[in-house]
Amino acid sequence: MEQLTLDPIDRIDGEVNVPGSKSLSNRALLLAALAKGTTELTNLLDSDDIRHMLNALSALGVEYQLSACKTRCTVTGNGAAFNVAEPQTLFLGNAGTAMRPLCAALACSQGRFTLTGEPRMEERPIGALVDALRQAGAHIDYQKNDGYPPLDIQGGALKGGDISVDGSVSSQFLTALLMAAPLFDGDSAIRIVGELVSKPYIDITLHTMKAFGVEVQNDDYQVFHVRGGQTYRSPGQFMVEGDASSASYFLAAGAIKGGRVKVTGVGKACIQGDIRFADALEAMGAKITWFDDAIVVEGAPLHGIDMDMNHIPDAAMTIATTALFAKGTTRMTNIYNWRVKETDRLAAMACELRKVGATVEEGHDYIVVEPPVTLRHADIDTYNDHRMAMCFSLLALAPCGVTINDPGCTAKTFPDYFERFATLSHRV
Ligand SMILES: O=C(O)C1=C[C@@H](OP(=O)(O)O)[C@@H](O)[C@H](O)C1
């Protein structure tokens, strides 16, 4: 297994640009493929999750040209749902933003499709989405375990209608339904059952749909009305903003050890909910300054916080390792669905935090982190979870340094993370 040892960093300072947003890249690619007209996507993320979406679109007969640097893509839209003569098997890795939206889009397309992924994808729930699509008339079967991929989809026209979806496990189920619903024959009223998790991701979905010419009536995130029989229209150009979750590691590094760190590509106007990570850092004591296309963080003594982090599920993980550098205890609550992501992130986080000396209480849907007097060096297991690797890189800001096992797992969303992190890191 590959390992990366990060020697202790004495100072963090400088400017770093974050790559394009994963959430926006995969939404915009799918809608560009479904839309009428040609779309030029810029600042597209080049990572595993996006590659899986691009490969799937190729198999579905979508034509696109990807630039040599893979951050610019011109997509020739279909002007309708997909129509594929031969049965297709699409391998989607561990990309939730490919699996869930494609499941819905293919259920209302013409053709037979099998959706598969990495072993972990077979443990990530999709039953609530399948149940909802079946209410609209979809024909989807489970190949192995009920409620989990791989899926066999017999595509066809869907009627829409009154659809209830459980929103308590992943917002991606609602995102998938919303993006497919304009292609259903009839109108849809999509009703949320249970508490909707990760709510700000729905705003990303509605924003992207609007850019492609489709408006949704949102009744307080409880019921969503979508007109059927619509065609997405290409906006011509779509610029993907920087990834707010990826920004969290650099912002945290600046807060812990700044210096002054300027993160560009995200700023005041950012539509990704994870941008609110900067508020959490501010609540811990960091000084944050907002610009239109940048955030500047200046380090200050940090203290622990007690916060509901349901609205920033991905960036919240970064708070768990930032907490190691704060005075007092940090309590992060309402984060149950960490358990159904790339790994069981609550269990993984608790285990690795203990290795560096922290006292950790892991609950069903919360984690409490109490930093040790002295952090100790550890070989950190990353569980094939990009965010575990990136979060624990912050341990290099302690005198003990850190060793990251399988650092290549950042390829899911941020292949050159460690190179960019190095540009901020100064050793005397
Ligand atoms: O819609 C999206 O782009 C995402 C939604 C979130 O998932 P959940 O809704 O499952 O929390 C997030 O964790 C994931 O990385 C991306």
Ligand SMILES: C=C(OP(=O)(O)O)C(=O)O
């Ligand atoms: C949960 C994540 O990914 P996915 O889009 O596969 O759900 C993530 O990137 O942290």
